[in-house]
Amino acid sequence: VRHPGVPGLTWHVWDSAKGRHSVDTCLQSLIAPAVIELVGREPPKENLSMNGSYHIYGLHANRPAYVKADGSGHAIRYWPREDRWLIDLEGLRDVDVCNAYAEAAGGHEHPGDLKIVWHIWETSRGRHLTDPSVRTLTAPHWVRIVGRDPHKENSSINGDYELVNVVEGKAAYKKEGGNHVIRYWPSEDRWIVDLEAGFHGGDVANAYADAKGAEHPGNCELVWHVWETARGRHVADEDCIAEAVWLSTPDWSKVPGITRRTPQEAAKDPDGSLGDRVRGD
Numbered sequence: 397v398r399h400p401g402v403p404g405l406t407w408h409v410w411d412s413a414k415g416r417h418s419v420d421t422c423l424q425s426l427i428a429p430a431v432i433e434l435v436g437r438e439p440p441k442e443n444l445s446m447n448g449s450y451h452i453y454g455l456h457a458n459r460p461a462y463v464k465a466d467g468s469g470h471a472i473r474y475w476p477r478e479d480r481w482l483i484d485l486e487g488l489r490d491v492d493v494c495n496a497y498a499e500a501a502g503g504h505e506h507p508g509d510l511k512i513v514w515h516i517w518e519t520s521r522g523r524h525l526t527d528p529s530v531r532t533l534t535a536p537h538w539v540r541i542v543g544r545d546p547h548k549e550n551s552s553i554n555g556d557y558e559l560v561n562v563v564e565g566k567a568a569y570k571k572e573g574g575n576h577v578i579r580y581w582p583s584e585d586r587w588i589v590d591l592e593a594g595f596h597g598g599d600v601a602n603a604y605a606d607a608k609g610a611e612h613p614g615n616c617e618l619v620w621h622v623w624e625t626a627r628g629r630h631v632a633d634e635d636c637i638a639e640a641v642w643l644s645t646p647d648w649s650k651v652p653g654i655t656r657r658t659p660q661e662a663a664k665d666p667d668g669s670l671g672d673r674v675r676g677d
Contacts, residue, residue: 399427400425401425401426401427402425402426403424403425403426403455403458403459404424404458405424405425406419406421407419407420407423407424407425408420409423424454424455426455426460427505428452428460428505428506429452429506429508429534430451430452430642430643430645431449431450431451431452431462431534431537431642431643432449432450432452432462432472432506432507432508432532432533432534433448433449433450433508433532433533433534433535433537433559433567434446434447434448434449434450434472434483434530434531434532435447435530435531435533435559435560435561435562436527436529436530436531436561436562437516437527437529437530438529441516441518441527442517442518442519443485443495443496443516443517445468445470445485446470446483446485446495446496446516446530448464448466448470449464449465449537449643450462450463450464450470450471450472451463451464451465451643451645451646453471453488453648453654456473456474456488457473457474457475457476457490458474458476459473459474459476459505459506460474460506460507461473461474461488462507463487463488463654465646465648465651466651467651467652467653467654468485469485469486469487469653469654470483470484470485470487471483471484471485471487471488472484472507472532473488473489474500475492475494475497477492478492478497479499479500479501480497480498480499480500481497481498481499481500481504481507481512482494482496482497483495483496483497483514487653494517495516495517496514496515496516496517496524496530497514497515497524498512498513498514498515498532499512499513507532508532508533508534509532509533510531510532510533510562510565512531512532513526513528514526514527514530514531514532515527516530531562533562533567535559535567535611535612536559536567536612536614536640536641536642537558537559537641537642537643538556538557538558538559538569538614538640538641539556539557539569539578539612539613539614539638539639539640539641540555540556540557540614540638540639540641541553541554541555541557541578541589541620541636541637541638541639542554542636542637542639543633543635543636543637544622544633544635544636545635548622548624548633549622549623549624549625549626550591550602550603550622550623550624552576552591553576553589553591553602553603553622553636555571555576556571556572556641557569557570557571557576557577557578558570558571558572561595563579563580563595564579564580564581564582565580565582566579566580566611566612567580567611567612567613568580568595569613570594575591575592575593575594576589576590576591577589577590577594577595578590578613578638579595580607580613581598581599581601581604583599584599584604584606585606585607585608586601586604586605586606586607587604587605587607587610587613587618587638588601588603588604589601589602589603589604589620590602601623601630602622602623603620603621603622603623603630603633603636604620604621604630605618605619605620605621605638606618606619612640613638614638614639614640614641615638615640616637616638616639618638619632619634620632620633620636620637620638621633622636
């Protein structure tokens with residue numbers, strides 16, 4: 397084994413009472429994002445509630461499993477018989493019934509890959525239909541812009557922007573209750589703050605930063621250039637910083653409907669098909 401983040405390793409944990417290391421069948425190690433964000437399912441289509449943030453919960457069928465921390469039980473899990481990722485609004489189950497699925501083939505070791513294509517159940521059609529607007533990704537839930545002098549033009553770029561969609565293949569953010577957005581502009585490889593036209597403003601920007609490979613705008617190394625009418629151009633503002641704000645790890649003991657399995661239950665399910673919890677919380 398080349399690294400310790402491989403599911404299936406048997407871990408021996410020091411037990412002071414026994415004076416030795418003892419096997420803990422519940423303990424697993426893996427490499428996977430802490431949070432998967434799902435965006436893009438829009439009304440009037442059904443299954444709107446699948447949108448949201450899914451936190452890593454453990455292993456299911458020896459792959460990372462994700463659950464919402466809002467008490468809904470909504471989950472993203474792996475289904476090995478068909479090599480698919482499933483969105484199951486009924487929770488972590490060992491069944492082939494799902495609200496949406498995506499093929500896991502192609503190296504998708506976790507469901508937070510923007511290249512994944514999701515097929516969503518449509519009752520009126522009696523089958524799953526591809527919805528290219530539905531995307532799963534790994535990105536900060538908020539981006540916070542700070543540092544623009546309140547006495548300078550375009551100081552309203554300051555504030556918290558929440559992840560709401562994917563635009564031009566990248567995470568897109570919007571201020572709550574307004575139309576201020578941060579989006580990607582591919583033709584110039586820039587992150588753009590648009591205070592007026594939202595996600596449809598083209599290359600017009602109140603502020604921009606050259607992306608230079610940054611996968612999201614919450615990168616403190618980005619240099620933001622802010623429009624100044626008096627100068628007739630965008631001017632670099634080194635005091636202006638965009639920070640990534642990630643969701644915190646849930647306390648699963650306080651999430652309704654979430655229970656920790658006993659060691660006896662885990663021992664009966666060594667492959668994790670029923671969803672082992674990841675230790676460390």
